[in-house]
Amino acid sequence: MSDYLYQTTSQYFGQLASGAEVCGEAELKELGATKINKGYLGFYFCADAKTIYNIVYKTRIFSRILAPLIAFDCHSEKYLYKTAQNIDWSDFLTLTKTFAITSNVADSNIRNSQYAGQILKDAIVDQFREKTTERPNVDTRFPDLQLNLYIHENKARISVDLGGGSLHKRGYRIESVEAPMQETLAATILQLSGWKGERPLFDPFxxxxxxxxxxxMKAGNIPAAHLRQKFDFLRLPDFDATVWNQIKTKANNETIDVPEDVIKGSDVSADAIKAVRANRNALPEIGTIKARRSDFQSLEGFSNTTIVTNPPYGIRLGNTEEVAGLLKEFGDFLKQKCTGSTAFIYYGDKTLVKKLGLKPEWRHELRAGGLDGVLCKYELY
Ligand SMILES: C[S@@+](CC[C@H](N)C(=O)[O-])C[C@H]1O[C@@H](n2cnc3c(N)ncnc32)[C@H](O)[C@@H]1O
Structure with a gap:
């Protein structure tokens, strides 16, 4: 077994969405990371085994946590292939295991991300073939090992993706509707809202x-990866099962009951409400989420409530003029029927902010899942 970069430096990289940096940095500190430094769309940080398992299990904000194996100057495809073969891939894979590679290349001699991933794949399978005449297979849907290749300005890094894929896939999304929000984005919005479970929360869309x-999950202190089936830190050569079991057991024992009537929502679509119930049922039985079918216009209104919501936006959901009209009506609803509450509205399209007819106290740009959106806070006096 060689000394891999994450072993000699104890350094990892957490990837997140643009705009989530403040929340991500605070979360890393809270979960015990040290030497936190900003990189492109994420943070480098140091952690021991206990801390890194804890971070992968609990992060709500980061989409990937990467353990770098090697980093090197990489000016050509040939050199990528040759250097990738310096890794002894039998430290991570056997012939019966499958793997997949996510790759991202920018501002480098190698231009094509997909092709770079292909070269890394060839280096891995050729190494096995040379030794055994057989090779492990690629499985892009359910790989046993998820690798990550990143090349920026001809500097390459090959990493193990410790969550075994994007961490926004929490495992509770049994049913969906058109334009669902990414889970990591929803978690970031909640973090920015400052809501901690003490005040009623309502999502009218x-x-x-x-x-x-x-x-x-936040109010119940449920680890974000509680329902996750697979973690690729299990594939690291120095994986410590005792430490992992201690971390998992401790985190699972720290869940708390979510009080009745605190988390509620509504939507005009019956299918949406069916989806909420299915998704809620996938989560641990430590409280309730109440959801009912209703047009927001028919709601009585709210006082002393944190309203957190993502109304329709024109790009994906039809007619922009129609959406503008709906937002104007929603603005009137907030003004007339929600005094004493606070609203946090995430607009999937920034140009819609002015349609609400209310002046935001602050705005925070957040990009995720193909959306270039903005979160605005409104104090409703
Ligand atoms: C952008 S989607 C919200 C997606 C949600 N955040 C999720 O993750 O699934 C907007 C939602 O607003 C609902 N909607 C549209 N018009 C509405 C209205 N007048 N009253 C209540 N809900 C409405 C749609 O059915 C849709 O589910």
Whole structure:
């Protein structure tokens, strides 16, 4: 077994969405990371085994946590192939295991991300073939080992993706609707709102209930990866099963009951409400999420409530003028029927902010899942 980069440096990289940096850095500190430094769309940080398992199990904000194996100057495809073969891939894979590679290349001699991933794949399978005449297979859907290749300005890094794929896939999304929000985005919005479970929370455009489910997980202190089936830190040569079991057991024992009537939502679509119930049922039985079918216009209104929501936006959901009209009506609803509450509205399209007719106290740009959106806070006096 060689000394891999994450072993000699104890350094890892966490990937997140643009705009989530403040929340991501605070979360890393809270989960015990040290020497946190900003990189492109993420943070480098140091952690021991206990801390890194803890981070992968609990992060709500990061989409990937990567353990670098090697980093090197890489000016050509040939050199990528040759250097990737310096890794003894039998430290991570056997012939019966499958693997997949996510690759990202920017501002480098190697231009094509997919092709770079292909070269890394060839280096891995050729190494096995030379030794055994057989090779492990690629499985892009359910790989045993998820690798990551990143090349920026001709500097390459090959890493193991410790969550075994994107961590936004929490495992509770049994049913969905059109334009669901990414779970990591919903978690970031909740973090920025400052809501901690003490005040009633309502989402009047709840769709499949991503904001509600993330609020439930947060209020119940449920580890974000509680339902996750696979973690690729298990494939690291120095994986410590005793430490991992201690971390998991401790985190699972720290869940708390979510009080009745705190997390609620509604949506005009019956399918959306069905999806919320299915998704809620996938989560641990430590409280309730109440969701009902209703047009927001028919709601009585709210006082002393944190409203967190993601109304329709024109790009994906039809007519922009129609959406503008709906937002104007929603603005009037907030003004007339929600005094004493606070609203956090995530607009999937920034140009829609002015349609609400209310002045935001602050705005925070957040890009995720192909959306170039903005979160605005409104104090409703
Ligand atoms: C952008 S989606 C919300 C997605 C949600 N955040 C999720 O993760 O699934 C907007 C939602 O607003 C709902 N909607 C549209 N018009 C509405 C209205 N007048 N009253 C209540 N809900 C409405 C749609 O059915 C849709 O589910």
């Amino acid at each position: 709840c769709g499949s209930g991503t904001i509600l489910c993330e609020a439930f």
